[in-house]
Amino acid sequence: MSKMTSTQYFQEASENNKSLIDGIRDAFTGFFIAKKFTAIEADPLIPKTDKTVLYSNATITPIKGRLISGEKPENGWIVDQPCLRLQNIQDYKNEQFDPEYMSFFHMVGIYVTDIDEKTITSIIDALGVCGLSKDRISVRGCHRDADLLDAFTVLYPHFDRDQCERNEGYFDWKYDMDNYKGRGVHIMIKQDDGNALSIGQLVEITNGDELVGYEFGFGVETFASRLHQTRSIFDMGVGRSFFPASASYKDRQYQDLVVSTMAMHCAGTMPGKNGRSAVLRKAINQLVTHEFLYDTEMSDQSLKLIYGQVSSSAGSGNFEEYLKIIKDQREALSKKIDLFNIYKDERQSLLRRGLITSDYAEKKIQAYANRIGISGKIIQCLSESGNKTDCKIVKKHLSQF
Numbered sequence: 001m002s003k004m005t006s007t008q009y010f011q012e013a014s015e016n017n018k019s020l021i022d023g024i025r026d027a028f029t030g031f032f033i034a035k036k037f038t039a040i041e042a043d044p045l046i047p048k049t050d051k052t053v054l055y056s057n058a059t060i061t062p063i064k065g066r067l068i069s070g071e072k073p074e075n076g077w078i079v080d081q082p083c084l085r086l087q088n089i090q091d092y093k094n095e096q097f098d099p100e101y102m103s104f105f106h107m108v109g110i111y112v113t114d115i116d117e118k119t120i121t122s123i124i125d126a127l128g129v130c131g132l133s134k135d136r137i138s139v140r141g142c143h144r145d146a147d148l149l150d151a152f153t154v155l156y157p158h159f160d161r162d163q164c165e166r167n168e169g170y171f172d173w174k175y176d177m178d179n180y181k182g183r184g185v186h187i188m189i190k191q192d193d194g195n196a197l198s199i200g201q202l203v204e205i206t207n208g209d210e211l212v213g214y215e216f217g218f219g220v221e222t223f224a225s226r227l228h229q230t231r232s233i234f235d236m237g238v239g240r241s242f243f244p245a246s247a248s249y250k251d252r253q254y255q256d257l258v259v260s261t262m263a264m265h266c267a268g269t270m271p272g273k274n275g276r277s278a279v280l281r282k283a284i285n286q287l288v289t290h291e292f293l294y295d296t297e298m299s300d301q302s303l304k305l306i307y308g309q310v311s312s313s314a315g316s317g318n319f320e321e322y323l324k325i326i327k328d329q330r331e332a333l334s335k336k337i338d339l340f341n342i343y344k345d346e347r348q349s350l351l352r353r354g355l356i357t358s359d360y361a362e363k364k365i366q367a368y369a370n371r372i373g374i375s376g377k378i379i380q381c382l383s384e385s386g387n388k389t390d391c392k393i394v395k396k397h398l399s400q401f
Helices: 006-034 064-069 087-091 117-129 143-153 220-228 249-266 275-294 300-314 319-352 358-372 376-383 385-390 392-400
Strands: 038-040 077-084 104-112 137-142 160-164 172-174 180-190 196-207 210-219
Touching: 006 077, 006 104, 006 117, 006 220, 077 249, 077 300, 087 249, 087 275, 104 220, 104 249, 104 300, 117 143, 137 143, 137 196, 143 160, 143 180, 143 196, 160 180, 172 196, 180 210, 180 220, 196 220, 210 220, 249 275, 249 300, 249 319, 275 319, 275 376, 300 319, 319 358, 319 376, 358 376
Parallel strands: 038 077, 137 160
Antiparallel strands: 077 104, 104 210, 137 180, 172 180, 180 196, 196 210
C-alpha cells in the first residue's frame, strides 16, 4: 500500500468531516420529508428576495416571503440552508476575540403552523436519527416561556428543565419584518463534564398579537461538535484538517477568515466599498494581516482544496480569481510596510539629529501608519525587539532595523 502524501491525508480527513456533516443534514431532512413535509429550496448565499440581510443567515431566510404572503404548509416545511453570519468579522477588531461559532455553516430547520404532541415527538425523534439519544437532551428557557418548555417536559418528564433567570431578551428573536417577532427555548445536549450546550431553538413566531407558526432549527456543525464533544465547533468546520491540530483562538480566527472570505467570493461578491463588497474587503484585509503577524499563510494547493469544499454549497466561484485577490492584498500590505519602515527611519533620523522631538516623531509616524492603513498590531510587532523572531513581517524586514 503506497504512503499518502500530506495533501492526500488532509484532503481525506476533510472529506470525512464533510461526510459526517452531510450525513446529519440528510438524516434530518429525510426524516421530515418522510413525514410529508415540503422541502423548501434553499436560498443562495446572497438571498433571492430577503433584503434585510446581506447574506442568508438562517433557515427562516427562504421562508420570510412565504410568511408575509400568508402561505401556509400542509404539514410543514423543511429547509437545508447554507448560512453566513458576519458578527465575527466585526468582532475581530478585538485581536483577542475567540470565536465560538463559525461564520459560514449549514443550518437545517422546520416550520409548522402549530405545535402539538406529534410535532414535538418528531423533533426529538429526528434528533435521534441524527445520533442524539434522549437521555442527553435538556431544555432551557425563561419563566415567560414556561409553556414552550412544557411542550417538551410533559411528553418527556426525564428531560432536565432549566427555567433560568436570564434576561427575557436572550430568548427573543427578531426577523426585520414589520411586527414579526419570536420567543423561544433552547434544546441542549448534556456533556460529560456536567454542562449542557445549546444546539437549536424552538421559536414561536407572531405578527403583532397573531400567532404565525413555529420554527425549529440548528447549525449542523454546532450539533455535530456538541454531539461528539469536540474541543471546538471549528473542529467540524470546512477544511478543518488543514489547520493546526492544537488550534488556538488565533488559528480559529484564521480558519474562519479563510472559509468566510471564500464563501463570500463563491457567492459572487468582489471586494469593494459598499455593502457585501465592503465586508469582503475588510475580511480579506484581516486575513492577510493575520497571515503576516502569525505566519499562518497556507499553500495555494491547500487553499484550492478548501475552496472546492466551500464552493460545493456557497456557489461555484473561481479559485484563481480568489487567489489573485489574496495575493494582491499580500503584496499591497508588504509595500505598505516597506513605506512605513522608510518613513519611520526618516523620522528617527531627524530625531537623532535633534531636528524634531520624540513626541512629534511618534505622532507623525502614527499618523502616517493610519493614512496608509498599517494596524496598531503590526506597528507593535515591528517595534517589540523581544518578539522580532515571532513576527513574519519583522523577519522579512529585519535588515531595516
